[in-house]
Amino acid sequence: xxxxxxxxxxxxxxxxxxxxxxxxxxxxxxxxxxxxxxxxxxxxxxxxxxxxxxxxxxxxxxxxxxxxxxxxxxxxxxxxxxxxxxxxxxxxxxxxxxxxxxxxxxxxxxxxxxxxxxxxxxxxxxxxxxxxxxxxxxxxxxxxxxxxxxxxxxxxxxxxxxxxxxxxxxxxxxxxxxxxxxxxxxxxxxxxxxxxxxxxxxxxxxxxxxxxxxxxxxxxxxxxxxxxxxxxxxxxxxxxxxxxxxxxxxxxxxxxxxxxxxxxxxxxxxxxxxxxxxxxxxxxxxxxxxxxxxxxxxxxxxxxxxxxxxxxxxxxxxxxxxxxxxxxxxxxxxxxxxxxxxxxxxxxxxxxxxxxxxxxxxxxxxxxxxxxxxxxxxx
Amino acid sequence: xxxxxxxxxxxxxxxxxxxxxxxxxxxxxxxxxxxxxxxxxxxxxxxxxxxxxxxxxxxxxxxxxxxxxxxxxxxxxxxxxxxxxxxxxxxxxxxxxxxxxxxxxxxxxxxxxxxxxxxxxxxxxxxxxxxxxxxxxxxxxxxxxxxxxxxxxxxxxxxxxxxxxxxxxxxxxxxxxxxxxxxxxxxxxxxxxxxxxxxxxxxxxxxxxxxxxxxxxxxxxxxxxxxxxxxxxxxxxxxxxxxxxxxxxxxxxxxxxxxxxxxxxxxxxxxxxxxxxxxxxxxxxxxxx
Numbered sequence: 146x147x148x149x150x151x152x153x154x155x156x157x158x159x160x161x162x163x164x165x166x167x168x169x170x171x172x173x174x175x176x177x178x179x180x181x182x183x184x185x186x187x188x189x190x191x192x193x194x195x196x197x198x199x200x201x202x203x204x205x206x207x208x209x210x211x212x213x214x215x216x217x218x219x220x221x222x223x224x225x226x227x228x229x230x231x232x233x234x235x236x237x238x239x240x241x242x243x244x245x246x247x248x249x250x251x252x253x254x255x256x257x258x259x260x261x262x263x264x265x266x267x268x269x270x271x272x273x274x275x276x277x278x279x280x281x282x283x284x285x286x287x288x289x290x291x292x293x294x295x296x297x298x299x300x301x302x303x304x305x306x307x308x309x310x311x312x313x314x315x316x317x318x319x320x321x322x323x324x325x326x327x328x329x330x331x332x333x334x335x336x337x338x339x340x341x342x343x344x345x346x347x348x349x350x351x352x353x354x355x356x357x358x359x360x361x362x363x364x365x366x367x368x369x370x371x372x373x374x375x376x377x378x379x380x381x382x383x384x385x386x387x388x389x390x391x392x393x394x395x396x397x398x399x400x401x402x403x404x405x406x407x408x409x410x411x412x413x414x415x416x417x418x419x420x421x422x423x424x425x426x427x428x429x430x431x432x433x434x435x436x437x438x439x440x441x442x443x444x445x446x447x448x449x450x451x452x453x454x455x456x457x458x459x460x461x462x463x464x465x466x467x468x469x470x471x472x473x474x475x476x477x478x479x480x481x482x483x484x485x486x487x488x489x490x491x492x493x494x495x496x497x498x499x500x501x502x503x504x505x506x507x508x509x510x511x512x513x514x515x516x517x518x519x520x521x522x523x524x
Numbered sequence: 525x526x527x528x529x530x531x532x533x534x535x536x537x538x539x540x541x542x543x544x545x546x547x548x549x550x551x552x553x554x555x556x557x558x559x560x561x562x563x564x565x566x567x568x569x570x571x572x573x574x575x576x577x578x579x580x581x582x583x584x585x586x587x588x589x590x591x592x593x594x595x596x597x598x599x600x601x602x603x604x605x606x607x608x609x610x611x612x613x614x615x616x617x618x619x620x621x622x623x624x625x626x627x628x629x630x631x632x633x634x635x636x637x638x639x640x641x642x643x644x645x646x647x648x649x650x651x652x653x654x655x656x657x658x659x660x661x662x663x664x665x666x667x668x669x670x671x672x673x674x675x676x677x678x679x680x681x682x683x684x685x686x687x688x689x690x691x692x693x694x695x696x697x698x699x700x701x702x703x704x705x706x707x708x709x710x711x712x713x714x715x716x717x718x719x720x721x722x723x724x725x726x727x728x729x730x731x732x733x734x735x736x737x738x739x740x741x742x743x744x745x746x747x748x749x750x751x752x753x754x755x756x757x758x759x760x761x762x763x764x765x766x767x768x769x770x771x772x773x774x775x776x777x778x779x780x781x782x783x784x785x786x787x788x789x790x791x792x793x794x795x796x797x798x799x800x801x802x803x804x805x806x807x808x809x810x811x812x813x
Contacts, residue, residue, distance in 0.1 A: 172570075172775065173567075231770055374757070377756070379755075381755050512564065515772070516772060523764060524759025
């Protein structure tokens with residue numbers, strides 16, 4: 146008994162000692178050491194994907210099951226990304242230690258992938274390992290890939306547009322972001338907690354040109370949003386869970402993403418491109434440091450870029466597909482799908498839409514804008 | 525023999541002491557150290573004895589602090605008002621068979637996790653739910669009014685979630701109530717009201733004090749209820765800490781704010797115990813024997 150106690154005390158002393166010695170160490174910051182290249186190899190074992198809700202058909206006849214059947218890999222597909230910042234915040238302490246919580250592949254928006262790569266949290270691709278994906282990538286996604294033009298560490302999963310989901314039986318007249326500030330809809334409007342989604346839409350509703358927007362323009366829009374939040378105009382700031390408020394009827398209009406019809410599950414709620422235009426963005430697949438099964442992750446990336454597989458995914462999620470040749474396949478299945486502007490938006494449809502904008506200035510300016518928005522949305 | 529006898533109390537203290545050091549003191553040390561760091565996420569946070577983190581963490585958060593005190597205070601009072609009659613009925617009035625069933629009903633919600641129960645309320649209180657319709661019909665809320673995303677919903681959620689922590693200690697103290705004391709009071713011409721105020725209430729005071737502490741402290745630090753049942757104007761201090769930590773990755777300020785919150789709760793609790801008197805808290809000398 147006494148020896149056990151002594152042992153415990155000794156352990157504790159060591160722990161305390163380590164803590165004391167460790168206090169000079171930096172917490173956070175970029176990870177030390179060389180960037181790893183994701184290793185390919187035999188595809189087997191278990192494979193874990195972290196993604197957003199409703200981003201693939203996880204059912205028995207879905208794409209996940211098809212991947213399992215074809216490769217013999219056992220897939221754990223988790224939908225634990227509700228917004229980029231919270232997912233990053235949750236994962237960061239692990240990534241800092243070179244672990245990913247057993248995740249092999251994560252799906253985050255391109256700017257977040259770039260941020261994670263800068264911090265040394267992502268593994269890079271050997272182009273040969275994702276050849277199918279590189280071959281089949283649709284050209285318009287190549288030109289938009291400003292954060293990672295050569296696909297060194299990320300490759301598009303789906304693209305999409307940020308606009309307004311409108312409950313047509315209760316608020317059919319909403320066509321502009323400005324309508325969301327109409328007192329008529331007080332407390333029945335939600336906005337996204339992602340600064341890059343919500344703030345540029347509000348700025349453009351105010352007539353700001355995104356090309357020449359200054360930090361002050363961003364802060365002014367954040368101020369307008371903050372006032373609307375204080376007055377109770379905006380009910381909640383949400384991640385992907387905005388769909389729940391639309392489903393239950395708590396919200397009559399929400400800023401949201403173009404492909405979430407499946408999650409909302411109501412015929413009287415439709416996605417609209419605001420008259421001022423929409424945001425264009427794409428989420429990417431990336432392999433975090435510490436991923437236990439990189440071979441399966443690389444195989445999954447190629448799998449998702451096979452036109453037939455991608456056609457299944459596009460049909461299910463109705464986001465903008467980044468893969469060439471899908472339109473033809475879907476056209477054969479159902480001509481209506483090939484004409485769906487949410488899956489295949491033409492230049493006319495997106496004429497007033499702009500790619501995701503980054504707040505202007507250096508890292509400190511970006512942080513200032515992000516913090517100002519965070520203060521507003523956290524009440 | 526003598527030595528062994530002297531060591532026994534330490535041995536008995538051992539497990540609890542180690543627990544406290546490992547899971548209380550050590551984390552506190554790390555949190556304190558974190559609160560004194562400065563830097564940014566990309567450069568990392570270094571220990572620079574940045575005492576300014578403490579005042580900075582309060583800057584512009586007066587509203588949330590006041591709200592936190594109001595919500596947790598209101599929830600505690602409401603829980604007490606609901607719990608006392610209930611605990612009294614279970615402990616004093618109910619037959620032994622009913623007592624067991626009623627006690628079980630109090631504990632039953634714990635079979636489902638806290639988070640799921642709170643999310644459940646979100647469905648129950650949705651704008652188009654029958655409950656909201658009834659409240660509108662009774663004119664308890666305006667016709668275009670709602671329950672979710674209001675202060676009322678958050679206070680109700682806190683009250684609901686922490687109610688068993690109020691009921692159980694009060695029940696425990698009332699259950700030991702010697703009913704012959706009430707008879708004696710009646711024999712001495714006390715009215716029912718007097719008997720309650722002079723006998724029952726003082727004897728159950730330790731239960732009330734314990735219940736209030738068990739309710740107020742977790743309610744003060746709670747962020748789940750405000751997150752799920754509240755809207756844009758219901759954030760509590762716990763939500764701010766969560767947002768600083770998870771969304772802004774501003775660990776030093778999050779740690780500083782956590783420390784200040786703990787200090788505030790500690791001061792409030794000490795004042796309260798002082799006010800209630802240590803006797804009510806610990807039981808009187810004679811009672812402990």
